Amino acid sequence: MSSRIGVVTFPGSLDDRDAQRAIAIAGGEPVALWHGTTNLSGIDAVVLPGGFSYGDYLRAGAIARFSPIMSSVIDAAKSGMPVFGICNGFQVLCESHLLPGALTRNDHLHFICRDQKLRIENTTSAFTSGFDTNQEIVIPLKNGEGSYIADERTLDELEATGRIIARYVDVNPNGSRRDIAGITNEAGNVVGLMPHPEHAVEAGFGPSLDGLAFFTSVLSTLVNAS
């Protein structure tokens, strides 16, 4: 039986169907979750997709963090369920304090959409175990508020504990501190990533197939855990 992976739709979520498609292509069973419920429908892992939940009003992710479903997601994350926040989902994870730091406006003040090169530096998290260490990949990046920021101590700690899962290579597209594109929590089950792996899973639609390994990683993590 394939693993059931939930994808939350908040009002204003945009890449929710894309995340579902990526899960299906990776061999999982996508489960649509509505923000207004607390019922996780028996899922094994959850994706918080990209988009502009609640129009990014107040701050990106700040309102979605208080959706009914998020209380269940936070509890599940603390019990070890794999949780993957992509772009706006990363912002929601930071607002929920499941991940440290914050994502602020791009340093150049423009929205940017580009094919971005990344280096995968952590291959032990629930969503990156299928990569080779220091593997370089190209996946789409598209955001207006993608500049990762945290205090120096936190950044040092992320470095020291190997919790930076991916860094921007060649170009830092948004002014992120220490070129950070994604991080994980101490347990490695909660991962936030600013670029969009779900847009690099299908030949002909996106710059590569490099994004697929994020989704196959969590499926093997789940199989190994069971």
Next chain:
Amino acid sequence: MSIDTTAQAADTPDAQQPWSELGLKADEYARIKEILGRRPTSAELAMYSVMWSEHCSYKSSKVHLRQFGDKVPKTDVLLVGMGENAGVVDVGDGYAVTFKVESHNHPSYVEPYQGAATGIGGIVRDILTMGARPIAVMDPLRFGPADAPDTQRVLPGIVAGIGGYGNCLGLPNIGGEVVFDQSYLGNPLVNALCVGVMKHEDILLATASGTGNLVVLFGAKTGGDGIGGVSVLASETFDADGPAKRPSVQVGDPFTEKVLIECCLEIFAENIIVGIQDLGGAGISCATSELASNGDGGMHVILDSVPLRDATLSPEEILMSESQERMCAIVEPAHLDRFMEICGKWDVDAVVIGTVNSSGRLTIEWQGEQIVDVPPRTVAHEGPVYNRPFAKPASQDLLAANTATSLQRPQSAEEFVHTVLTLVGSPNLADKSWITSQYDRYVLGNTASATPEDAGMVRLDDSTSRGVAISTDCNARFTMLNPYLGAQLALSEAYRNVAATGARPIAVTNCLNFGSPEDPSVMWQFSEAVTGLADACLTLGVPVTGGNVSFYNQTGETAILPTPVVGVLGVIDDVHTHLSHALPADGLTLIVLGETKAEFDGSEWAHVVHAHLGGQPPQPDLEAEANLAEVLITAANQGLVSAAHDISDGGLAQAVVEMCLRGNRGATLNLTGDAFTQLWSESVARAVVALTAEQAAELLALALQHEVPAEVIGTSGGTSFVVNAPEVTFSIAVDQLREVHTATLPALFDH
């Protein structure tokens, strides 16, 4: 404040009314009185004035636009033709596609961010209204000179507005145009195109039928924004002495629109509405009168029911408000609860504001008093029609006589190199990613091809490989030189761009941007362009499915270059077979398809190098376009070629340079004949293809079969763009070309 009721209007026939301030002419006001048999109430006057504005009524263009209906080619793809919110075409497998391009020029000049943002919002609602899921947007844009101070003001705001709204809606922006020309300095053009997809049986129309059915207003609350925006903004030119019109521009909220789209799609899926109309220009006036006019009876509206953001709005203002993100549906009473439940799920406000009846009249009450009682057709569909005088301007022949023949051409290798670099780095031909990287081209996961490719392409949904390709084009310098031929050239280029990706062109939309229709010279340009386009559509067998006219694009007395933007939609069975213009490998043979003539009038070379505009544009050859398209489509379908690029602005030189830059490799051209002509002529019906030597023979045979001239002109490979011709040989490193190509826009706008 007393209410101007219909009874009071009948009792006070001589009351002074501000019809002139509202943009109505004396005879139009007289006609309203004749229709009603009394003077209009102030609410009725508001409705008529806004619905009879140029923008809503097409009063100056109607007599010409009829040609698009009269000259419809024999086609079996047209499911819904002109006159609805957008045309619908059959694209196979039970799918239908609706697409349309519209202008939001004047609001974008006044307030660039919101003007451009609400332009996207409006066209997306038009597509949604047909029952379709919007799947992509595009933006043809035109600005004054790139280095002009006002371009520095409007361009960043317009681009941010398109991105800010479109990105938040979750619609990929897959193409468009960015053109700079002096004539747009005080009047930028912001056109927006949206394409949507549905199944044949799900097409919806704006109609209110069935006595007792309910009129439901849903979406955003009504506020004081955009009041009179349509009639005031679209019908007057910008004059330094005029009153400040800033508050007339609407303010958009993309989050509300995104939620409204999802809410509508869920409602559509349950088949619980009779008709639907979006609220755009002219707001409630337009939606209620159009719905009632298209239906079979009448409608009664209780205006007090409209949810307001500002409780002090007068009934006239409520009727005219252009607050964004609102829709109006006709719902059977039995389905109302379910309708409201879906709106509740998405936190969308929905209120019953009226009922459909059999009175044949549109009646509106406010605080228990009747303030509107009109035959709806007279508001929505029977507005004034003008046969405006038109005449070819005296200057046209002088313009035609001033050809590019005597302009100095490059002679030495250095001069050729300089010309290549000058053109590659000129604002119109330079890399546009400073602009397009601010748009999300990936969302929805169906984008097969996006700018800077010849056409944007998306598959219809992820259960199929079937897709559509769209390109919008217009070389307004050509249209200035000859509006009839120029419009045909715009169609030719868009048609060719779609074919160059491997898709088969099937339908056309247009956005006709012109100066004042009260100027006979402009009216002549308009009439010629419409006739040229209609004739060419008939010849190429692609029907016009809808579009938009934008008049009064001028600064003072000076009109913009006539700019009939033409959008062509094509269908491809499998998007995986589409062609890119990137050179994918070294050692590929380059072949030019089509005939190159010495045609330089109105060309990018004449414009950039000599600031010259005169003569006659390249001669369109529609038969050659159709033949070329057949070769390109067949070649793509059979996997015969590795890359293809249309040849247009900047000629062969620009086309091959773009192929090199996109593929990150060089190319060597071995030209026979006059190098300058080969490199920079803008003759029509041409494309460059790259393919293996083994495939070349097959392609040449295919070209011969379709009577398309074909010539091997070089090979891909190396790190430079190299030209060997009888009288000149030169070489430019691809790295240098890239530097020049990509530096221009950031240097102008990155600060």
